[in-house]
Amino acid sequence: MNRKTHGAIAAGHPKTAQAGQLMFExxxxxxxxxxxxxxxxxxxxxxxxxxxxxxxxLAHTQEKESILFDFFCQTPRMKKSIEEIEFYPVSINFGGxxxxxxxxxxxxxxxxxxxxxxxxxxxxxxxxxxxVIEPAIDYAxxxxxxxxxxxxxxEILEPILRASHESQKLYLSNNQLLNIGDRAYVxxxxxxxxxxxxxxxxxxxxxxxxxxxLQDMKEGGYxxxxxxxxYRVIKRKPLHINYRGYELLTxxxxxxxxxxxxYALKLLETVDxxxxxxxxxxxxxxxxxxxxxxxxxxxxxxDNYVYEKNIINQFLSQENLFHSQTKLQQTINKxxxxxxxxVIDEHGNAASVTNSNGEGSAYVIPNTGIMxxxxxxxxxxxxxxxxxxxxxxxxxxxxxxxxxxKEGKPEIVLGxxxxxxxxxxxxxxxxxxxxxxxxxxxxxxxxRIHWENNLLNLEPREKxxxxxxxxxxxxxxIIRWQELSMFFGGVHGxxxxxxxSIEAIGDIRRAGVGIVC
Numbered sequence: 001m002n003r004k005t006h007g008a009i010a011a012g013h014p015k016t017a018q019a020g021q022l023m024f025e026x027x028x029x030x031x032x033x034x035x036x037x038x039x040x041x042x043x044x045x046x047x048x049x050x051x052x053x054x055x056x057x058l059a060h061t062q063e064k065e066s067i068l069f070d071f072f073c074q075t076p077r078m079k080k081s082i083e084e085i086e087f088y089p090v091s092i093n094f095g096g097x098x099x100x101x102x103x104x105x106x107x108x109x110x111x112x113x114x115x116x117x118x119x120x121x122x123x124x125x126x127x128x129x130x131x132v133i134e135p136a137i138d139y140a141x142x143x144x145x146x147x148x149x150x151x152x153x154x155e156i157l158e159p160i161l162r163a164s165h166e167s168q169k170l171y172l173s174n175n176q177l178l179n180i181g182d183r184a185y186v187x188x189x190x191x192x193x194x195x196x197x198x199x200x201x202x203x204x205x206x207x208x209x210x211x212x213x214l215q216d217m218k219e220g221g222y223x224x225x226x227x228x229x230x231y232r233v234i235k236r237k238p239l240h241i242n243y244r245g246y247e248l249l250t251x252x253x254x255x256x257x258x259x260x261x262x263y264a265l266k267l268l269e270t271v272d273x274x275x276x277x278x279x280x281x282x283x284x285x286x287x288x289x290x291x292x293x294x295x296x297x298x299x300x301x302x303d304n305y306v307y308e309k310n311i312i313n314q315f316l317s318q319e320n321l322f323h324s325q326t327k328l329q330q331t332i333n334k335x336x337x338x339x340x341x342x343v344i345d346e347h348g349n350a351a352s353v354t355n356s357n358g359e360g361s362a363y364v365i366p367n368t369g370i371m372x373x374x375x376x377x378x379x380x381x382x383x384x385x386x387x388x389x390x391x392x393x394x395x396x397x398x399x400x401x402x403x404x405x406k407e408g409k410p411e412i413v414l415g416x417x418x419x420x421x422x423x424x425x426x427x428x429x430x431x432x433x434x435x436x437x438x439x440x441x442x443x444x445x446x447x448r449i450h451w452e453n454n455l456l457n458l459e460p461r462e463k464x465x466x467x468x469x470x471x472x473x474x475x476x477x478i479i480r481w482q483e484l485s486m487f488f489g490g491v492h493g494x495x496x497x498x499x500x501s502i503e504a505i506g507d508i509r510r511a512g513v514g515i516v517c
Contacts, residue, residue, distance in 0.1 A: 003027055007345035008504035010492035010514040011037050012417070015044040015144055017506075017513040019135035020343055023127060024517040030343040031059065031124040032132055034351035035117050037341045039136035039193070041355070042113075043186055044144050046170070047153040047161075048337040048357065048417060051189075051204075052111035052365075052372040055355030056251055057120050058238060058401040060410045062348040066249055066403070070234040070394065071116020073109035073375045076222035077230070077392045086220030087377065087386070090159045092359060094487040097457065097479065102377030102386065103160055103362045105221035109375035109395060110231050113355055118201040119233045124349075130197045137197070140190035140369070143183040149511035151180050152486070157337070157359060166364035167371060189369035205229070213365050213372070221363075222376075234394070238403075239312065243269060244434055247405040253311050254393075256302070257400035257423045262316060263324075264294045264427050270325050273435045279461050284449060285470050291424055291451040292473050293324040303383045306396050338399065338417030339510075342494045344502065350410035352401035356417065380420040398422040402430070411496050412440070417510065418489030424450045425489030440495045440505045444512075448488045451476075459484050484509050 005027055009020040019040035020033035028036075034057065042051045049055075054073035060066045085106030092099050121129055146154075154161060154177045161171040170186065171178055178184055195203055204210065205228040217223040239258045241248035243265045250258035267290045276283050302315050314320065338356035358381075361374040375381055381395055382388070389395070400422055404412035412433065416425045425448060432443035447459035456472060457479045467478060481487070490510030495503050506512020 004517070005029060005345050006517060007033065007343065008494040008502040008514065008516045009033055009037060009341065009343045010494050010504040010506045010512060011041070011341045012048065012339045012490055012492060012506065012510050012512055013041065013044045013147065014513045015139055016041045016341065017515045020341070021515050021517050022135055023132065024345070026127060026131065028127040028132070029125070029347065030345040030349035030351045031120060032127045033345070034341055034343040034353045035121050035125060036132045036135055037343070038117055038353055038355055039133055040139055041339050041341070043136055043139040043189065045339050046186070046371070047150070047157050047360070048339040049355045050357035050360070050371055050373065051114050052370050053355055053357035054109070054112045054373065054375065055116060055353060056255065056397070056399050056401050057116065057351060057353040058249060058251065058403055059120070059124060060249070060350045060403055060405070061124065064408055066238050068236040068238045068251060069116060069120050070236050070255070071112045071119070072255065072397050072399070073112055073373060073395050074227070074231055075109055075376070075389045075391055075393050075395060076224070076227050078222070078224065079391060080222060082387055084220070085222070092156060092159070094156060095485060097487055100379070101359045101374060103163065103359065103374045104377070105217055105361065105363050107361045107374035107377030108217070108221055108223060108363065108372045110223065110227045111372055112231055112233070114196070114201050114204050115231065116233050133193055133197050137190050137193045140186040140193065143185040146178050146180055146182045146184055147511060148180050151177070153337070154178065160360050160362050163362035164364060166366055167362055170364065170369060186369040188367050192368050192370065205231070209365060209368055216363070216365070241265060243430070246434055248402060248430070249405065250402040251400045254306050254396045255399065256298070256306065256396045257398035259302070259312065259315060260294055260298060260423045261400055261427055263297060263321070264290050264423070265430070266316065266321055267293060267324055267328050268431060270328065278432070278436050279447065281469065284467065287428065287449055288451045288456055288470065288472060289328055293327055295452060297324055307390075307393065338419065338422070340401070340415035340417050340490065340492050342413035342415060342492050342504070344410060344413050344494045344496065348409055350403055350413050352403055352413045352415045354399040354401045354415045354417065356399065378419070400426055402426060412493060413495070414491060414493045416489040416491040418486070420452060421450050421487065421489045424448070425491050429491050429493070440493055440503055444491045444493060444505050445484070445508050447484065450488060455479060457481065457487070459488060486510050
């Protein structure tokens with residue numbers, strides 16, 4: 001019998017975290033735990049993630065090897081005329097902000113979550129794949145109780161969940177959304193997972209499921225068998241960030257989130273935060289200005305060049321940074337649907353994995369319980385405009401699984417959901433940890449801000465009076481939220497503490513859960 005592994009996991013749902021915990025109890029490593037947890041999340045967090053979405057897993061092994069597994073969605077290999085495509089808008093209300101997304105079969109990019117997790121397992125897993133997939137099969141077949149946070153996501157995404165008959169079967173009963181305490185079953189998905197455990201992951205990409213999906217995509221969608229056959233997981237060298245003496249690893253281009261966090265930290269590093277009080281006027285001014293300058297630099301120097309080979313050196317060059325750093329100093333002188341899992345084990349293995357289905361396309365493959373992604377319908381992922389994506393390219397994502405190393409060993413594992421707010425959520429949590437020396441719980445659950453497109457969103461804080469006197473870009477509108485919200489991301493993290501104990505904290509905005517095993 002395998003000896004139980006000591007470790008910790010932070011995730012967005014109790015069942016997700018428990019799936020990872022079970023792998024530790026069976027003697028598995030951090031990667032078994034992360035994969036089992038993510039597979040489970042496809043059942044119990046299906047409005048945020050899906051086996052037909054895409055993601056990234058940042059791995060640091062006990063041999064001190066760091067690998068970024070990129071299994072995010074790819075654009076199709078061929079386009080059709082817009083008139084042939086099913087692609088339409090829906091408005092999603094987050095409670096304090098409304099955002100428009102596009103759904104339909106024409107919003108679907110190549111689904112890649114399953115092949116990504118399978119490849120990570122093949123390279124780094126310890127337990128059999130049939131064991132790792134078992135908790136997800138159990139939850140899907142025997143059901144799970146709808147939590148208050150599940151219900152919140154059902155309500156937010158109701159326009160999408162009602163958009164097709166197959167989707168209604170998953171989330172509605174008697175034409176009403178499933179309620180808190182109801183038992184939700186996804187038995188069709190349990191059958192799919194059992195087939196994958198027996199026959200291998202290619203059953204999804206070349207078997208009956210693929211045939212049904214592609215048949216439906218002939219009308220209104222882009223996907224073809226060539227898209228599924230030629231998709232490959234890419235192993236990348238993580239982007240290294242040095243911040244105030246710490247080494248951070250995160251997602252490199254063509255993903256956008258990691259490099260934008262890097263840019264923002266390079267701006268923040270020019271400011272001595274000793275003596276700053278968290279959340280006061282000068283701190284808010286600093287964060288808002290850094291976010292605004294990073295957005296400006298992204299529009300001018302990044303979005304059009306994301307696929308160039310030398311983009312990291314170009315974007316993070318001192319010449320490019322100097323302009324933003326000068327503006328930051330001038331300002332200072334004037335005043336002064338995504339889920340994440342973090343796992344670490346006693347042997348020094350660490351996994352930071354973020355996966356998303358967007359908001360979902362509303363198209364569910366019949367008799368599978370699998371809703372496909374809407375990555376081609378998210379404005380955040382299509383900064384040059386809809387239908388202007390290059391064919392056969394990895395979509396640039398904001399997802400930024402992150403590790404903080406101390407003396408070459410993983411000390412903190414972080415990541416977040418939250419679309420375009422991922423990079424600002426992680427920027428603030430990293431700064432809270434490394435600049436303000438907050439505990440992991442404080443760093444994650446302190447109120448956040450987000451500046452974008454002349455909107456400054458702020459979670460509630462005690463010193464609201466200071467907000468009015470902030471010096472912000474012209475025509476900036478200030479939006480005050482009444483409570484902490486999933487709009488500002490969901491950072492789940494684990495950490496080795498100085499006394500060699502481990503802590504795991506889930507973000508309260510997304511009903512996060514931390515388990516130390």
